[in-house]
Amino acid sequence: MRVGLITGGTSGIGLSFARALARDGADLVLVARDKGRLVAVAAELTAAHGVRVEVLDADLADRADQAKVADRLRAGDVDILVNNAGFSLKTPLVGGDDDLADRAYEVMGRAPRVLAGAAAAVMRERGEGWIINVASVSALTRQDSYSALKAYALALTEVLALELTNTGVQVTAVLPGWTRTEFHARGGSGRKGVPRFLWLDADRVAEVALADARAGHVISIPSKRYKVAAAILQLLPNAAVRAVSRRIKGKAKTPVEGATP
Template identity: 45%
Template structure:
């Protein structure tokens, strides 16, 4: 039975991945900060799908948390989903530098270190996958969040090219607005976001697994967000900034 480790596994996209992978027969290693919530999620998944669900309480913005998850990955998993992340309610100049550095550690250092810890086992087996959750915001210049997610995309594409010959796949997943706890936790007002731009978390996980199986290196769920990402990639910077302002943070 294959094993998947998911960070940020108790809510939103991470929880959707846990449900999808459990339904596919994966044993799970669930990683998040809240041990009680982890235990509840693991119990529910085991009861519904009959799979083993290991819990690992870890704060990936701290060295001890990162080291603990690196150690578990070193013992081998078949799929890693780097999903943990957060947002800021204010702009760059309104956010304490310490909070920005915490974001960079979680979105960039943790993704790098956990991917690096997972790959040797996968390469040794000649198969495996890493899904690094970025965002369609990666294609628009909107503060440290967007910049960190742009790094995730670039890093994932580079890693995918390096390990592709070993039978291992690395993919950046770039969803748009998803119905999760993310915006509420960040105290970001999303009341003005049009309903058609919202995606269900289950749809995002399903699209991601389909694209990973196809060898896609940058997965953008839904046609509407493929168009939005294309705008971010190819239109002049002045127009891109205008689109970013209209879409919000």
């Protein structure tokens, strides 16, 4: 029986990963800050799919909690790690909220590195396992601090994938675009100026990401339209990418991925 550990697993894309793995018969370890919601989601998944769901309340902005989750990964039974936790980061680099920026770095920068490292050590020894890091198409742009953190997540994935070549451990970065989740519904933002056809379904994002990991892809972009956009961004010179980023930033003020911590 496989076991998947998902950070930010009670809402958004993280919950879609949890449901997809549970449908496939995997037991789960769900990590999030809200203990009550963790228990409710665990009960829902167990009732629907008959899988065992362990809950681990942790704030990934706290290094002690990061260590707690890393220790859980070192227990050795987790086959699939999904680093999904994240949140909107609108503060500017100049004159912005340093405390918020530091929290974002811990959740979307340091925590994925620490957890991936803990999981990778066990998986490499065992000779199998998947590590999936939820990044964003915005990793290919230069819009804001969020883009910078997601660019780090993408680079981290590619470096780790290289390190783990021929070990049996698959490492995949998921680069969704704007994704419909309760993240946007709660905030009421991020919709103005974004055409309807650019929005993705969270369940579809998770399904494609898992299929791509199974197929051995290091980068998963879960729609043809965003595959095209990503290919164009990667071909453009840096100055053109910055120009495109300014235009995108002017049309939408929120990040292009809906995961929550």
